[in-house]
Amino acid sequence: MAAAIAITMMADIVPPEKRTTIFLYLTASVLVAEMIAPIMAARLMEKSDWLPLLLALGIQQVGICIAFFFPETLHLRNLPEPKDGADQGIEMKPLPPKGGYFTLKAQLHNFHVAYTFLRSDWTLGLVVFTFMANRLGRQAITLLVRYASKRYGWEIKKAAYLLSLRAATNLAAVAVFLPLVNWCLLRRLRMPAHWADLWIARGSIILTTISFFVMGIAAYPALLVVGLLIYNMGSGYNAAMRSVAIHVVGGQSSPDVGKMMSTIAVVESIGVMIAGPLFSQLFQWGMDLGSAWLGLPYLASVLVLGMMTVVTFAISVKDQDVGYVEVQGEDEEDFGNELGRSSALEDDVPPRHVP
Numbered sequence: 001m002a003a004a005i006a007i008t009m010m011a012d013i014v015p016p017e018k019r020t021t022i023f024l025y026l027t028a029s030v031l032v033a034e035m036i037a038p039i040m041a042a043r044l045m046e047k048s049d050w051l052p053l054l055l056a057l058g059i060q061q062v063g064i065c066i067a068f069f070f071p072e073t074l075h076l077r078n079l080p081e082p083k084d085g086a087d088q089g090i091e092m093k094p095l096p097p098k099g100g101y102f103t104l105k106a107q108l109h110n111f112h113v114a115y116t117f118l119r120s121d122w123t124l125g126l127v128v129f130t131f132m133a134n135r136l137g138r139q140a141i142t143l144l145v146r147y148a149s150k151r152y153g154w155e156i157k158k159a160a161y162l163l164s165l166r167a168a169t170n171l172a173a174v175a176v177f178l179p180l181v182n183w184c185l186l187r188r189l190r191m192p193a194h195w196a197d198l199w200i201a202r203g204s205i206i207l208t209t210i211s212f213f214v215m216g217i218a219a220y221p222a223l224l225v226v227g228l229l230i231y232n233m234g235s236g237y238n239a240a241m242r243s244v245a246i247h248v249v250g251g252q253s254s255p256d257v258g259k260m261m262s263t264i265a266v267v268e269s270i271g272v273m274i275a276g277p278l279f280s281q282l283f284q285w286g287m288d289l290g291s292a293w294l295g296l297p298y299l300a301s302v303l304v305l306g307m308m309t310v311v312t313f314a315i316s317v318k319d320q321d322v323g324y325v326e327v328q329g330e331d332e333e334d335f336g337n338e339l340g341r342s343s344a345l346e347d348d349v350p351p352r353h354v355p
Contacts (some may be wrong), residue, residue: 004261012073017193021179023239028175035167074288127245131264135271137304151294170232178236194247200240202312207234209305216298320325
């Protein structure tokens with residue numbers, strides 16, 4: 001939920017054409033932390049097993065303290081509300097059931113509201129479904145160390161180097177390669193921001209599907225590394241599809257962006273809940289069948305991600321995203337007000353909104 005709130009705040013202040021890039025940089029910052037933290041923990045554990053835990057607690061408290069100073073983000077952009085905002089406000093803010101927000105009846109009511117929200121637009125439902133399927137399919141990557149250890153007879157500590165390789169190449173992909181692709185789609189091919197995001201998501205899921213197939217049949221370590229590199233090139237799906245989700249829900253000015261992000265967080269958790277025991281069982285079956293079948297979880301992921309690829313190509317985004325308008329300085333604001341008054345005196349035709 002904290003991640004959903006943070007992404008919603010970023011969506012408030014980031015223009016549509018920069019959303020995917022900013023979300024990719026957010027992913028890159030997490031990867032940097034994942035690369036640094038194990039090294040720091042290993043060094044601190046040489047002195048005491050408690051030092052990493054105490055340091056982690058301190059870092060978390062610093063983050064919480066910083067969060068208290070976050071400003072409200074709605075006023076940091078100047079966007080018109082949807083025309084039917086008043087009606088939507090009545091529908092989307094129903095009275096809570098008697099007994100409070102935390103009763104079983106209230107939670108069932110919340111699920112019903114979320115279900116009604118997704119049914120309002122089939123494209124919206126497809127977008128949310130892809131997040132659950134994506135998390136379900138990608139969960140097989142958590143078996144990487146066990147898979148390499150069993151298939152190639154490696155020690156666990158040797159197989160663990162694959163995690164460092166994955167983190168380093170993934171960081172390069174989300175910080176350099178994918179933002180460059182996004183820039184090319186926007187500047188060179190002149191695509192609208194939402195179409196560029198959708199094509200990045202489509203390309204990412206295709207690469208991910210190919211990567212799992214390669215890893216599933218990898219009889220040699222070199223082939224596994226190649227599959228891992230392809231997987232990292234497809235790391236832009238979450239960032240790009242989140243930006244598409246914001247567009248589908250009505251754009252940056254929509255009051256339902258927060259609801260969309262929290263719904264995505266819930267369905268991703270459902271995907272993890274299903275995938276964890278499922279892939280563990282598939283891996284166990286693969287070991288029983290022989291080393292050639294150890295890649296069974298990855299091959300199963302190919303089926304899930306292949307279906308999701310078809311769904312992703314069925315998603316179509318309309319040119320409805322509300323344009324981003326930066327908050328003006330005092331001089332620009334005065335000039336804009338004066339210009340608006342002059343236009344109003346000339347004729348009674350209301351000014352056009354330029355998207």
